[in-house]
Amino acid sequence: MSEEKLVAIVNGKEISRDDVLKFLNDMDPQMAMQFKSPEGIRRVIDEMVNQELLYFDAKDSNFEEEAEFISGLELAKTVLLKSYAFNKIMQGIEVNEEEVIGYYNSHKADFHNDESAKASHILVDTEAKANDILDEINDGLSFEDAARRYSSCPSKEVGGDLGKFSRGQMVPEFENEAFSMEVGMISKPVKTKFGYHLIKLVEKYPELESTFEEAKDDIYHEVLRLKQQREYLNKIDELKEKYEVQIIND
Structure with a gap:
């Protein structure tokens, strides 16, 4: 190893620039960002160096002969061996x-998305009350604040937001109105078995079917996952024939 690539030598142990880069690469990426400057590299x-000092002191102190260390080493070997065996499969x-x-x-059905919409609503018990709220909204009160103030639906806590839904998930009267609206519109009162709704259409999503090329990467990872799972379970079944297993219920 050339002197140019060395950054430190501790008790004869050389630390190179490549060692520093590996140390950084093994860190969590967000944490590693703190050490990208020259000052940060120096801290690394x-x-x-500190870790090497601890290592040499541990060797000189014969820590590796202590029972607690030996027990911890065996546990670490067990965990590592299990992981290694899994990776071999x-x-x-x-x-x-x-x-x-x-x-x-x-x-193919998994790659088909039905027409869907995202909407908010305000639910009250009378048409007159719904119209009064609509007047307040038209006079400048935000739909979300009106929902928090007047709606009887639990969605009031999030400004009436119902999230995304597709056809068949809402009662017919609500659904028919929502899917006939333009994005950003607020409906007149809509009567359902729950009461009277003011509906605000937030977004509309067309019916879509992902092409093979669009779905190819996701499918690759899913097929790989399924094959890995099958291989793992087959191996486990094989090992259950080889080793005795007892499940003890309380």
């Missing part, structure tokens, strides 16, 4: 385009 180098599992196309063709 100082911390790496996952190795070599691949997905080809034929499998992706097959999944798309057999799950």
